[in-house]
Amino acid sequence: xxxxxxxxxxxxxxxxxxxxxxxxxxxxxxxxxxxxxxxxxxxxxxxxxxxxxxxxxxxxxxxxxxxxxxxxxxxxxxxxxxxxxxxxxxxxxxxxxxxxxxxxxxxxxxxxxxxxxxxxxxxxx
Amino acid sequence: xxxxxxxxxxxxxxxxxxxxxxxxxxxxxxxxxxxxxxxxxxxxxxxxxxxxxxxxxxxxxxxxxxxxxxxxxxxxxxxxxxxxxxxxxxxxxxxxxxxxxxxxxxxxxxxxxxxxxxxxxxxxxxxxxxxxxxxxxxxxxxxxxxxxxxxxxxxxxxxxxxxxxxxxxxxxxxxxxxxxxxxxxxxxxxxxxxxxxxxxxxxxxxxxxxxxxxxxxxxxxxxxxxxxxxxx
Numbered sequence: 001x002x003x004x005x006x007x008x009x010x011x012x013x014x015x016x017x018x019x020x021x022x023x024x025x026x027x028x029x030x031x032x033x034x035x036x037x038x039x040x041x042x043x044x045x046x047x048x049x050x051x052x053x054x055x056x057x058x059x060x061x062x063x064x065x066x067x068x069x070x071x072x073x074x075x076x077x078x079x080x081x082x083x084x085x086x087x088x089x090x091x092x093x094x095x096x097x098x099x100x101x102x103x104x105x106x107x108x109x110x111x112x113x114x115x116x117x118x119x120x121x122x123x124x125x
Numbered sequence: 126x127x128x129x130x131x132x133x134x135x136x137x138x139x140x141x142x143x144x145x146x147x148x149x150x151x152x153x154x155x156x157x158x159x160x161x162x163x164x165x166x167x168x169x170x171x172x173x174x175x176x177x178x179x180x181x182x183x184x185x186x187x188x189x190x191x192x193x194x195x196x197x198x199x200x201x202x203x204x205x206x207x208x209x210x211x212x213x214x215x216x217x218x219x220x221x222x223x224x225x226x227x228x229x230x231x232x233x234x235x236x237x238x239x240x241x242x243x244x245x246x247x248x249x250x251x252x253x254x255x256x257x258x259x260x261x262x263x264x265x266x267x268x269x270x271x272x273x274x275x276x277x278x279x280x281x282x283x284x285x286x287x288x289x290x291x292x293x294x295x296x297x298x299x300x301x302x303x304x305x306x307x308x309x310x311x312x313x314x315x316x317x318x319x320x321x322x323x324x325x326x327x328x329x330x331x332x333x334x335x336x337x338x339x340x341x342x343x344x345x346x347x348x349x350x351x352x353x354x355x356x357x
Contacts, residue, residue: 094299095297097192098192098196098199098299101188101189101190101192101196102188102196102199102200102203104189105166105186105187105188105189105200106186106200106203106204106207108186108187109184109185109186109187109204111184111186111204111207111208
């Protein structure tokens with residue numbers, strides 16, 4: 001039951017991602033290269049979900065040294081690296097937006113230094 | 126060359142059209158003869174926050190989009206430095222802080238006692254709503270764990286700073302985690318600080334505007350993530 005659910009879920013997710021990517025390509029919000037990348041990646045995921053034994057064959061081609069655990073370990077490591085990179089990029093983009101909004105806000109407010117007056121405190125203090 | 130000393134009160138505000146006018150109206154014009162300038166940083170509000178603040182006599186700096194209280198506070202600091210402020214105070218715009226506490230906070234700075242005066246609320250189940258009590262207690266623990274020291278109320282938004290302190294702190298937080306970040310910077314830059322007891326006013330309005338409990342957890346996570354990314 002769980003296996004069938006997983007396979008259905010993988011196909012559904014792939015359909016969503018590929019159709020979204022295709023829409024973006026048509027609206028010229030995404031390049032052909034990115035569309036091909038996402039389509040190939042998700043077709044690969046569906047292939048592995050429908051026929052998990054393909055992983056064993058790939059391992060066998062590679063000399064049969066690595067176990068399934070190693071493959072999953074490498075996949076997890078790669079996924080977390082991608083997540084980390086996305087997080088850092090998002091953080092940088094957010095900081096750039098912050099700087100932009102702050103600059104605009106300061107320009108709009110037209111804050112000027114108060115006039116120098118003869119009064120209570122010296123700059124040396 | 127001599128110039129007038131000024132106290133600038135920074136009030137980050139998001140959709141505070143109902144309260145901001147009242148809050149500004151209750152601020153004193155000066156403290157011990159030092160003129161006070163309120164700066165409202167409207168963080169992309171969709172209501173009349175900017176107009177209300179301007180009508181009440183505040184200087185308004187408006188973000189074109191909502192970025193968070195941390196960014197609004199940083200913008201306010203920048204504006205205060207442009208105004209050559211000697212003392213910079215941060216205060217909530219929802220009426221949670223009592224303007225009568227302002228002179229005590231400012232005097233802690235002008236007397237030269239410290240670089241940062243931390244407005245400290247009485248932390249107890251009796252004086253604070255339970256959800257806020259738990260969220261704050263957790264935050265204090267995280268701050269103590271991250272920075273190796275603790276203060277009485279690290280999450281208080283009512284603080285006073287010397288301009289030197291504001292210029293020294295390197296702040297990057299965008300949301301409510303800025304309160305903890307300020308405390309961390311205060312420790313790492315070896316700024317002198319003092320806790321000043323203040324009164325917190327928990328009205329129905331300020332309770333409605335308060336951050337939900339889960340946001341407190343989110344703040345802690347962002348604080349931890351921020352420490353990982355911005356390791357200095």
